Amino acid sequence: MGMTVLIIDDEDNARENIGLFLTAKGYAVIGAATLAEGRASLQRGDADVVLLDVQLPDGYGPNLLYETAAMPLRPPIILITAYGDIDMAVDAMKNGAHDFLTKPIQLNQLEKSIERAGEVVALRRELAHLRKSQQQKNQFIVGKSPIMHEVLTQAQKAAEKSVSVLITGDTGSGKEVLAKFIHANGPRAGKPFIAINCAAIQNTMLEAELFGFEAGAFTGAEKRKTGLMEVADGGVLFLDEIASMPVDIQAKLLRALEERAFRRVGGTAMIKIDVQIVAASNRPLATLIKEGQFREDLFYRLKVVDLHVPPLRERKIDIPELVGFFIRQYNGRQGCNVTNISPRALAALTAYDWPGNIRELSNAIERAMLFCDGETIELADLPSEVSKTAASD
Structure with a gap:
C-alpha cells in the first residue's frame, strides 16, 4: 500500500535517519522541522501517518492532537519523546494518539507501529470508497446453459491464479457480477474490490481518479487525493468500459502494471501496488486496435484470461x-x-x-x-x- 509518512521533528539527523529507514521499506516520506510546518502539511492532506516529536521549537507537539481532534479522518499520529513521560503517554492515547514511542527509537518497533497505522489507513480508504459507490455484492448466477458453466470454470481458474482478466459482452450481460465472482473466489477475497467506469469519467479526470494527485498538481487540487489503484492495493481493480480509456492513459496504466508501481499526478515518489486487474468491454477491442484507438500491448497484458459473457x-x-x-x-x-x-x-x-x-x-x-x-x-x-x-x- 502506498503510504506517506510525515515526520515532525526539529532534529535534522532524526528526520534523515528515520526517513532513510522508511524509504527503504517502501514508504514515501516528508519532513517538517516545526509544529507550524507540520500543521500546514496536515491541512493540505499530505500525510497518511504522522510521527510527532513532543518538544518542538514553536510549541508542544501533543497540542496537535487537540487541534486536529475534529479533523475528518485524521491520520494516525505516533508520538515520539525522549522523556518517557507515562502520564503524558496515557493522556495522548486518550486524545487520539495512535501509538507512543520513546527515544532512542527502536526501528523494529517503529516499523510495527507504522504497519498497524497502515491497516487503519487501508480500512478508511476502502470504507470511504464503498460509501461513495454503494456497491452491492451479487452472487453470479450460472443457470443451466453449458456455455455459462464453461465461462465460470475459466473464471474460477483466473481467480485462483490471480491473473489479469478481460471480460467481453453486451451491456447489462453481467460483466461486473462476473468480476465480483472472480474477486470473491480467489486469494484476494478479503481485500478491496474497486470498480471504475472509464466511460463515466471525463478524460481529463480519469488519470487523477486512477492514480490520485498531490496537492497543487493542478488548479483546484488543494489536498492530496488517493487514487483508486492505490485504494485497490492487495485486491481487485475492475476497469469497466476500458475501450473508453484515452490512449495516453492506456500507456500509463500499462507502465503501472508492468512496474507494479506508479506516481500520483504531480508527484515524484513511486507508489508500489499489488492489484489484480479485471477489465471489461462491450466494444470489440481488436477493431479498436486496428483503428489506433487501443494499444495492442495493453490488450495482451489484460487478456491473460479472456472471458466472453453471451447475451441473455x-x-x-x-x-x-x-x-x-x-x-x-x-x-x-x-x-x-x-x-x-x-x-x-x-x-x-x-x-x-x-x-x-x-x-x-x-x-x-x-x-x-x-x-x-x-x-x-x-x-x-x-x-x-x-x-x-x-x-x-
Missing part, C-alpha cells in the same frame, strides 16, 4: 433461475412476499429477446413485484414490451 437471448434456458434469484432478492429489499410466477408470465419472459440483457430482466422483475397484488407475478404485472410477446389466447 443466447442463454434463455437460464431465465427461470435468474427470475427466481431476482424474486428472492427483491423480496428482501422491498419487504414483499412474492413466491411464484404464472406460467404465462414466465413464457413471456422467455420469449422476449432482452436487448438490455440481465440488467433489463432484473428491472422487469423489480417492477413486476411493485405492481403484483398477491404472491404470484402475473402477465399483466410485466412491462408492456415483455407482456406483448405472450401468445394470445
